[in-house]
Amino acid sequence: MTTASQDNSTATPPPVNLDDGKYAFFFDVDGTLAEIQSEPDAVTIPSQVRDNLKLLADHCNSAVALVSGRPIVQLDKLAAPLVLPAAGVHGAELRDVAGNLHRVQLAEGVASALQVKLETAMEEMPGTLLETKGMAFALHYRQAPQFEKQVLALAESAVAEFPELTLQPGKCVVEIKPHGIDKGAAITAFMQHAPFNGRTPVFVGDDLTDEKGFHAVNGLQGISVKVGEGASAAHYHLDQVTDVHDWIAKISLQLQQDKTGKEFTL
Numbered sequence: 563m564t565t566a567s568q569d570n571s572t573a574t575p576p577p578v579n580l581d582d583g584k585y586a587f588f589f590d591v592d593g594t595l596a597e598i599q600s601e602p603d604a605v606t607i608p609s610q611v612r613d614n615l616k617l618l619a620d621h622c623n624s625a626v627a628l629v630s631g632r633p634i635v636q637l638d639k640l641a642a643p644l645v646l647p648a649a650g651v652h653g654a655e656l657r658d659v660a661g662n663l664h665r666v667q668l669a670e671g672v673a674s675a676l677q678v679k680l681e682t683a684m685e686e687m688p689g690t691l692l693e694t695k696g697m698a699f700a701l702h703y704r705q706a707p708q709f710e711k712q713v714l715a716l717a718e719s720a721v722a723e724f725p726e727l728t729l730q731p732g733k734c735v736v737e738i739k740p741h742g743i744d745k746g747a748a749i750t751a752f753m754q755h756a757p758f759n760g761r762t763p764v765f766v767g768d769d770l771t772d773e774k775g776f777h778a779v780n781g782l783q784g785i786s787v788k789v790g791e792g793a794s795a796a797h798y799h800l801d802q803v804t805d806v807h808d809w810i811a812k813i814s815l816q817l818q819q820d821k822t823g824k825e826f827t828l
Contacts, residue, residue, distance in 0.1 A: 563665065564806075578781070584761050585762050585785075586625040586626070586758040586763050586764065587618060587625065587627070587764045587766075588626075588773075589626075589767075590628075590768060590771075591607070591640060591764075591765055592630065593789060594761040594772075595607050595807075596640065598733065606821070607640050608652070608807065610807075613814075614646060614813070615810065617795060618810065618814065619644075620763075623757040624647065624757050627647040627649065627758075628647075629745050629765070629767075630649070630650060631700065631732070631737060632658055633651055633655060633696065634650035634655045634663070636650075647659045649749075651743070652730060652737070652743050653743045654740060658752075660734060665697070666740050666743060671735070674697065675724075676723075676738070679720060680683070680701065687703075687709040690709055691703075698737060698739040698740070698743075699737065700736075700737045700740070700809035701717055701735060701737070702734065710734075710779075713736060714731075720738055726740060727741065732769050737771070744774040745767070745772055745774055745778075746776075748773030749765060749775050751762060755827055760786070762782070763779045764779075764784060764786075765779040766787040767796075768788065773794065776789075780797065785798065789801075789802065789803065789806055
């Protein structure tokens, strides 16, 4: 693990003493817990990772949440049989530890009108994919990178027509979502309620969509971890998804073998 600094210098992260119950964990999914695939439906979280997340959640009094651009229904499918608190669609959907669901809604007619506009335009760009999320849309061009400029222009025209919406660029995708919705706001909301409140947040993510989450966690004196290449506000860095899996496995091993409360290094 290295700090996300300009000189890419190696550093040991601060120790995390899980046995004092003071940490809350937030994980992005695509590119963090799961390898990115050409099709969103092809993504999976390995069973051993799900088992280790359950162990972590049990130990932290359920202060473990998924924070993703995916809808919560998809997160539940990926994490099954594990059901965690979750922020879906970058926080437009929030489900707390008790299962209460809060969802942002667009004004009547906006979603349907926007879907028609986007579907019509993207039909002219073979290989692109429109993902509809109810109150948000993801315009994928991973399999058709030649249409990047056209997809971005389409998204910009959409938010110009519907000013209550804003853009969120990502890896080979641009998302259209309601204003004021982001992963930083979602994590901040979680941190105001049990079992997250009073703990130090740890957030692991990989994409531009995770940067506001890193800023929020940094502001709360937490631990922010960027997965993969690229400049980031995150204080720490992991090279790839398998490193995230190994890190979670290390925590799992700690919980199974060491019940003494000793500190260990991330």
